Amino acid sequence: MEFDDYRKQPLFWNGIAMAVLTVAILPLLFLDTRTLLGANIWIKPLKFSLSLGLYSLTTIWVLVRFLKDWKYQRQIQLVLTSASVIEFALITLQAARGEASHFNISTTWNQIVFSVMGASISIFWLFHLWVGYQIFRKKTISRSIKESLVWGLTIAGFGMIIGFFMTSPRPEQLEAMKLGIFQTSGSHQFGSGDPGTGLFFFGWSTKIGDMRVPHFFGMHVMQIFVFLAAYLINKRDSLSNQKLVRSMGILFLLMNIVMVVQTLNGESVFNLNPIYTSIYGISLLLSFLCFFKLVSQPKKIYTQVPI
Incomplete structure (x- = not known):
């Protein structure tokens, strides 16, 4: 399978971007010694960049290899990419502010962040299940x-x-x-x-x-x-x-x-x-x-x- 099959795919570049961000975050662990709940504030963005990057690169392989002819494939990728970017951006922003991104409702802004993250990951989950359903009904896969x-x-x-x-x-x-x-x-x-x-x-x-x-x-x-x-x-x-x-x-x-x-x-x-x-x-x-x-x-x- 050629690289050209991937280089035009949004989810592929989302995975690459998350890999780059992982490398970019690493120095912050040493340059910024602030902690939140006993852990360095940049640990959470790092964990999410790794997780989202791994998910993106494995899922795009599934989509390109087995669902290349699915008419909604690109739309699915755009939704998954957008949801993961929103999630990561808000987690990183809150880390930079020294605030918890999850479960934090201490201010109006923190409530908005927590609500938006909840909505984006819910949409992400639904579209993930849609990919699984398409694989299930695909008859040409062994x-x-x-x-x-x-x-x-x-x-x-x-x-x-x-x-x-x-x-x-x-x-x-x-x-x-x-x-x-x-x-x-x-x-x-x-x-x-x-x-x-x-x-x-x-x-x-x-x-x-x-x-x-x-x-x-x-x-x-x-x-x-x-x-x-x-x-x-x-x-x-x-x-x-x-x-x-x-x-x-x-x-x-x-x-x-x-x-x-x-x-x-x-x-x-x-x-x-x-x-x-x-x-x-x-x-x-x-x-x-x-x-x-x-x-x-x-x-x-x-x-x-x-x-």
Whole structure:
């Protein structure tokens, strides 16, 4: 596939722009030592540039490789690109101001920012699901590749919607709002007690429930399945391969759901709870076995018929 297939695609250049911005943000971590909630203020823009860049570059490959003839492809790209630019721009602006971008309703401006971000990511999510639906109904994609793409896009959609758990105001926040006190609405933390210093770079709590963990896991499992689909292009398609990919999809979705349940129970995913840890361990082991069986399958057999 030629570079010309990508260089006119908005989502491709969005991915490139996010990569450039990632490099541009890195020096700010050392030049600007301001912190917010115990972390450097530029960590969040950096995480989002990485995440949005990775999403853009993998999704554009799916669109160009499998949905090139879809009449709404460019419109989809423009919406996904616009929504991600709005999200990143507001997060970066708030970081520069030394203000939290998420859950912050302390001023009218902060309320507007939080509302606009919520609206843009909701639109992003709907159009992401539309891409998944188009892949699902496309009849020319081989069974195992389609299975991989559909599971990746579906689990990513589930990972995105997990964010709505975090934006719902907590009872104590609602009570404060009734008294005219507007500070925060929602949180990524679930449970009580000291959340601790958080995991390096990501900031995820290792002591209480942190919904950012299943949110991140769900969104970026998509890349695993997109890379698997790319690998399967050179493999012989078969019903058994389709079933193996489906099994991996079910196992990863199961892990993501269990992560949400564990987090809602106020417990960190990194806590070695015998029940949850067993589910994660068994699911990962079975997924690895499915993957090993997939990679051991023979490649496509190309035959030339003499003329």
